[in-house]
Amino acid sequence: MFPARAEPGDFLDNISKLEINNPPASGAASGESVSSKQNNDSPDKKTPQKQDVVRKKSHQNKTESTINALRQQNAELSAAAKAAEKKRAETTRELSAQIAALKAQGEQRVQKESGETAAVSALSKKNAELAAAVEAAQKKLDETTRSLTAQIAALTAQRAQNESGQTTALDALSKKNAELAAAVEAAQKKLDETSRTLSVQIAALKTQKEQSENLQKSTIDTLTGKNLELRAAAESAQKKQDETTRALSAQIAMLNKQRAERESQQKTALDALTKKNAELAAAAATAQKEYDVSVAALNDKNKKLQSTLDSLAIKQSDLSLADKSHKNAYALGVFYLTQALSDVNKMADNNV
Structure with a gap:
């Protein structure tokens, strides 16, 4: 030691x-x-x-x-x-x-x-x-x-x-x-x-x-006295806790009843919303199909117009531009055709 x-x-x-x-x-x-x-x-x-x-x-x-x-x-x-x-x-x-x-x-x-x-x-x-x-x-x-x-x-x-x-x-x-x-x-x-x-x-x-x-x-x-006081306080707190538990149990039962009623109402509303959602989904599918058909038609039309434009461009190179009136008419036709193609492309871009 x-x-x-x-x-x-x-x-x-x-x-x-x-x-x-x-x-x-x-x-x-x-x-x-x-x-x-x-x-x-x-x-x-x-x-x-x-x-x-x-x-x-x-x-x-x-x-x-x-x-x-x-x-x-x-x-x-x-x-x-x-x-x-x-x-x-x-x-x-x-x-x-x-x-x-x-x-x-x-x-x-x-x-x-x-x-x-x-x-x-x-x-x-x-x-x-x-x-x-x-x-x-x-x-x-x-x-x-x-x-x-x-x-x-x-x-x-x-x-x-x-x-x-x-x-x-x-x-x-x-x-x-x-x-x-x-x-x-x-x-x-x-x-x-x-x-x-x-x-x-x-x-x-x-x-x-x-x-x-x-x-x-x-x-x-001192601790013994304090222990007695704490024991009395604990008994009082236990009684108060029992009363609070009973009151909370009644409130919980009431809330459970209200929750059951609310769940029933929510189920009815949910069924209606589900049915409405199915109808909207069917309408959306139909609209999507129509949109796809319109886009396909516009694409075909656009291809045809583009082919016509290409043919016109080839013919323009072959035509004689000696006649001024023929030249102006050809230029005007090309302008309107180009304008039409532009409008078609805008319609396709805007999903019309």
């Missing part, structure tokens, strides 16, 4: 890597070289060399004491980090369980109240708000985990860069222990703040759930 987060082992492993190895026994090596030189040197030089050995041993003892103190501090910080990680894991489990319980309650409430449309809509909206709040809390917890992981990685990288020399390593380790302590304290504070914030959010969600249940109960009561 929740996204992956840094495992507790990773945090503890990163802290355990900050343990300091034993420094090289440079003092012992130098002491052996000094003792070997003392055997070769004169007795006058043994006293300063012994002082150097004592001074180096004192410095080595002080260094070992510092290293032991830092190791002890490192162990305390590791224990504190383990405790913080354990507390964070417990808080995460508790919050996860509470969030899962709230989600389960929300789902059960939605399934239980599926019969009421208005209540279901309100619960769906409230469930979406709860899911958004849970998601915001989870995002905040993930941000805290990522921040702690980044801080540990940064501390590890800085520790690796600062291990070049024994003296530098001691100073860097002291500084790093202080930074680690501050980081652990800051992480603990941030975890506490996150826990408080999530606790407040869970309390708010519980309050919202109680308000939603109260609102749902009020809504159900």
Whole structure:
């Protein structure tokens, strides 16, 4: 249900890597070289060399004491980090369980109240708000985990860069222990703040759930009253509908009677119109036949006139036009013949 987060082992492993190895026994090596030189040197030089050995041993003892103190501090910080990680894991489990319980309650409430449309809509909206709040809390917890992981990685990288020399390593380790302590304290504070914030959010969600249940109960009561009113209105509407149905049935019977009478009248008129239409069709067929005969006669007459005109045209070419009076008479005859043919064609075009 929740996204992956840094495992507790990773945090503890990163802290355990900050343990300091034993420094090289440079003092012992130098002491052996000094003792070997003392055997070769004169007795006058043994006293300063012994002082150097004592001074180096004192410095080595002080260094070992510092290293032991830092190791002890490192162990305390590791224990504190383990405790913080354990507390964070417990808080995460508790919050996860509470969030899962709230989600389960929300789902059960939605399934239980599926019969009421208005209540279901309100619960769906409230469930979406709860899911958004849970998601915001989870995002905040993930941000805290990522921040702690980044801080540990940064501390590890800085520790690796600062291990070049024994003296530098001691100073860097002291500084790093202080930074680690501050980081652990800051992480603990941030975890506490996150826990408080999530606790407040869970309390708010519980309050919202109680308000939603109260609102749902009020809504159900309102819906029950509204249902009674609607039932009474439905009964009244049913009575009115029955009365309207009876009135409409009487009107429909009257209209059916009128329609039967009208159909009888229409049938009589239709029979008369059919008979009249048959007579008109017969007259039209007779007229069409007469028209076809007239057109055929006119076409024959037109052909004869056209043949006569052609014959006259041939004769005109053969006649001698020396006599002017014969020429005028022929021209006049051709004019009248042409006029007659034109009139016949017009009559044929006008269906006369």
